[in-house]
Amino acid sequence: MALSSDELNFLIFRYLQESGFSHSAFTFGCESAVSSLAISGPDVPPGALVSFLQKGLQYLELESNLNEAGTDVDGDFRLLTPHDLLYKDVPELKRVVLARRAEARANDAAAASEKRASEKAAAMAAASGPAAGGDNDAGRNGDDNDAAAGGSGEPMAVDASQLTELRGHQQEVFICAWNPNQSLLASGSGDATARIWDLDKVSPSEDGTEQGVVLRHLAPSRAGNVQPSAASNSGGEKAKDVTTLDWNPTGTLLATGSYDGVARIWSASGSLVGTLAKHQGPIFSLKWNKRGDALLSGSVDRTAIVWDAASCTVKQSFEFHSAPTLDVDWRDDTMFATCSTDKTIHVCRLGLNRPLRTFTGHKDEVNAIKWDPSGRLLASCSDDKTAKVWDTDAGELLHDMREHKKEIYTLKWAPVAPLLATASFDATVKLWDVETGRCVRTLNQHRDAVYSVAFSPDGKLIASGSSPEGMLNIWEAQSGKLIKQYKGGGGIFDVSWDREGRRVAACFGEPKNVVAVVDMDVRM
Known part of the structure; x- marks a missing residue:
């Protein structure tokens, strides 16, 4: 399934009209002869060109996060930016996903290690004597x-x-x-x-x-x-x-x-x-x-x-x-x-x-x-x-x-x-x-x-x-x-x-x- 060049021209023409570029729309419409195309304008929803582009970027994002077998999504969609999707092809996007996923895992491991060290220090401090003040969640219930x-x-x-x-x-x-x-x-x-x-x-x-x-x-x-x-x-x-x-x-x-x-x-x-x-x-x-x-x-x-x-x-x-x-x-x-x-x-x-x-x-x-x-x-x-x-x-x-x-x-x-x-x-x-x-x-x-x-x-x-x-x-x-x-x-x-x-x-x-x-x- 693919858009024809005539359909793409019509979408561009409509985008220029909807965006207020009336002179550009008139010039482009004349050069591409959109008025002679067998396309029902009222049936094309507003913003169709932008919608198609967004869906295309989403498809690239999905394809870049597929596993090696191509059978299952295996990634975090937040790892890719709009800039990545516009300027990189799919093989390069896959490499970006892998690299950023590895970096995220390393950061998570470091954060977990830091958390455990902090908790251990707090536990040792608590064992050495009663803490002064602090937010004791256990003490909210009075006699409990x-x-x-x-x-x-x-x-x-x-x-x-x-x-x-x-x-x-x-x-x-x-x-x-x-x-x-x-x-x-x-x-x-x-x-x-x-x-x-x-x-x-x-x-x-x-x-x-x-x-x-x-x-x-x-x-x-x-x-x-x-x-x-x-x-x-x-x-x-x-x-x-x-x-x-x-x-x-x-x-x-x-x-x-x-x-x-x-x-x-x-x-x-x-x-x-x-x-x-x-x-x-x-x-x-x-x-x-x-x-x-x-x-x-x-x-x-x-x-x-x-x-x-x-x-x-x-x-x-x-x-x-x-x-x-x-x-x-x-x-x-x-x-x-x-x-x-x-x-x-x-x-x-x-x-x-x-x-x-x-x-x-x-x-x-x-x-x-x-x-x-x-x-x-x-x-x-x-x-x-x-x-x-x-x-x-x-x-x-x-x-x-x-x-x-x-x-x-x-x-x-x-x-x-x-x-x-x-x-x-x-x-x-x-x-x-x-x-x-x-x-x-x-x-x-x-x-x-x-x-x-x-x-x-x-x-x-x-x-x-x-x-x-x-x-x-x-x-x-x-x-x-x-x-x-x-x-x-x-x-x-x-x-x-x-x-x-x-x-x-x-x-x-x-x-x-x-x-x-x-x-x-x-x-x-």
């Missing part, structure tokens, strides 16, 4: 000051008898989830595998690696739902990160979502049951409904899809967001919520072609959403540093929580009490009384961004994990006291409690790439 700071006494370190390291993943482990009825733990990794570990049977292999059952994720043919066997990794299929996973309510099936845009359903023994390949971009979230007959997935392609779990077919596709869908959560078997980088939250129901509710109070990307145990309240958190609680029946904002100093990555409800936990890049976990909207406690013993938080099944304990610090903290929910700590290798991306609250799992990144399982000894 001691609890916010972790309580009195030192937390117990995890000893070797309480720790099991599940080794076998070759890259970062992003997510983990316990089976609701068995001692099975599922994990998903950047090595394009998920694994199912039986904690009652797992034992080290001869080389010291605990393998588990390996679920290989290889990109299927979009022509059909054909999944290569676990051994067929020689046919050129491109493996993709496993980004999300969830057990069905009975624990008989595991659903996984991948960066290749495909959801898969596996048996508890690791056999592939079905492949769900309708998304056109990475899947960031998927959840089973309460009955276990439907699966909900949210993707970068801006859609959410509800799947029939038995037939692995699409029940309904929801295309309400204008940007990537980051999280999804069921309220019941037919109603659910979705959130997006477009700053909105939609509450939807199967069978309806428009949202029941749309909430637009956030000022930046909405990272996570969670229904409370009653199904009446919906909590959300955002890069705008706020968490919000919505009354979905009334369709109104109930609480606007604004005490975090940086982006809030995730949040979790307590199983019973009206308590909400939020985890933030400001290195804190905050606990909120949802009846009043007040922050009742700040858990601030982490040194880096907190990516994960989870209540134990009885709601008495809270686990949180940070990155790149790699610290797993266990807290008493009522007092805020820090009772146990474990520092592993690499940052923690996810934490999960088993069904009895006896064990907590944490997913680690580089360099160890392990899942650490801590046995919660009641002698604490």
